[in-house]
Amino acid sequence: MNVSSMIKLTISMAIFGSIGFFTTQTGLPAVELVFVRCICATIFLSGLWFITGGHKTEVWKKGEILKTLICGVFIVLNWVFLFKAFEVMSISIAISIYNLAPIFVLMLGSVFLAEKMGIRSICATVICFFGSILIIGVDSFTSVSQFMNSGFVWALLSAICYALTMFTSKTIQGMSSYALTFVQTIVGIVLLLPLCDFAAFDSLTNMNWLYIIGTGFIHTGFVYYLFFDSIRDLPTVIVSVLVFVDPVVAILLDAILLSFRPSLLQVLGIVLIFGSILYTVFYPEQSAKALKSGNSSIASRRN
Template identity: 85%
Template sequence: MNTSSMIKLTLSMAIFGSIGFFTIHTGLPAIELVFVRCICATLFLGGLWLLTGGHKTEQWDKREVIKTCICGIFIVLNWVFLFKAFEVMSISIAISIYNLAPIFVLMLGSVLLAEKMGVRSILATVVCFLGSILIVGIDNFSSISQFMNSGFVWALLSAICYALTMFTSKTIHGLSSYALTFIQTTVGIVMLFPLCDFTVFDGLTTTNWLYILGTGFIHTGFVYYLFFDSIRDLPTVIVSVLVFVDPVVAILLDAILLSFRPSMLQILGIVLIFGSIIYTVFYPDQKVQKVQPDS
């Protein structure tokens, strides 16, 4: 077992777990924050790519570049929707729904690749759905307006885009991790530039900018570096366990620093979601290659 890689992956997941806390202190709406995040990550990871000389040995394939661009669209939408969820709902609730992505990967495989979902996978999906209803609150489903304003839709869309990111990335094999991420974040810059309202940057404090740059350089650039530098040396089962450090840290920070106090039904919902996901990861219906998520 590579202890150094385990420490790197654990650290990357723990840092990413604090992204919700950083996000709500940036003072920026979701689109503008993701735009800055993409710029910071492109500079950080692009610089590392050049310094390590990886750009000189990169094997370019037109089809893989196109797939990476599509994957970039999904990952940027994933970030935007997740940050919009943070704006209107608790970080713990948003992160719990966000981590439904592995269940959506199963569903996509069933629909697009004709991979049969067994009884256990179907049961896990139903349990996750029930858990989602419990943590958002049954009352929020009593009317369309309450449902739309609850943030559930944004969090669910972020999970779907996260799943599409994982699903698309499993077909990309030739590009290095640096090239993959550089293309994805560059796509994000081009995609979000026309949508940004640059007046929102007026009046930001020094503290706001520290959180903004932290979200860009630390949560995106540094975390991506640690993540990709560690997973190649670790068994899939270890990676599958350590990625759960992310939601655990997020929920703990929400409870300790932001005074989130879940009700008994919300606690039950969180347990149902993560219990079903862990069960699905470690006891799949059939032996398929697991795909590790982009952080």
């Protein structure tokens, strides 16, 4: 067991767990924040890529570049939807729904890879969605307007895009992590540039910019670097455990710094979601093997 890699992965997940708090302090809407984040990540990680000399040995294949471009679209949409969810709902609730992504990976596998979902996987999926209803509140589902304004749709779309990112990236084997991220963040810049409202930057304070730069260089650049430097040296089961440091930190910060106080039903919903996901990860059926094998190879897309 590589203790150094475990520490790096734990630190990266703990840092990413604070992204919800940072996002709420930036003063920027989701699209503009993700745009800046892509710029910062491109500068930081491409710089490391060149410093380490990885760009000299990179092997570019048309098929993998195309898959990476598609993957880049998914990961950018994943970020935008997640940040939009943060704008209208509690960080804890948004993160809980966001972490439904592994369940969606199982669903995608059953549809596109003919991997049949067993009884346990189906039950875990049903329990997760039931948990989602509890944490959002049954009242939010009584009308279309309440449902749309609850933030549930944004959080759910972020989870789906995250799952599509994982599912797509499983087939990308030849490109280095730096090359993957470079292409994906460039996709984000190109995709979001026409959609950005640059007037949103006019009224930002120095403190806002501090949080924005932190979100770009720390939560994307530095966290990716730690991930890249650790993920390949750890077994899948350790990765599966340590990625849950992210939601734990997010929920704790939400409670401590933003005074989030969940109701009893919301606590039950969070427990149901994460309990079902953990059960699915550590006690997989044959149809869930793709999920476990994919965790180690695609975890770098998480951020």
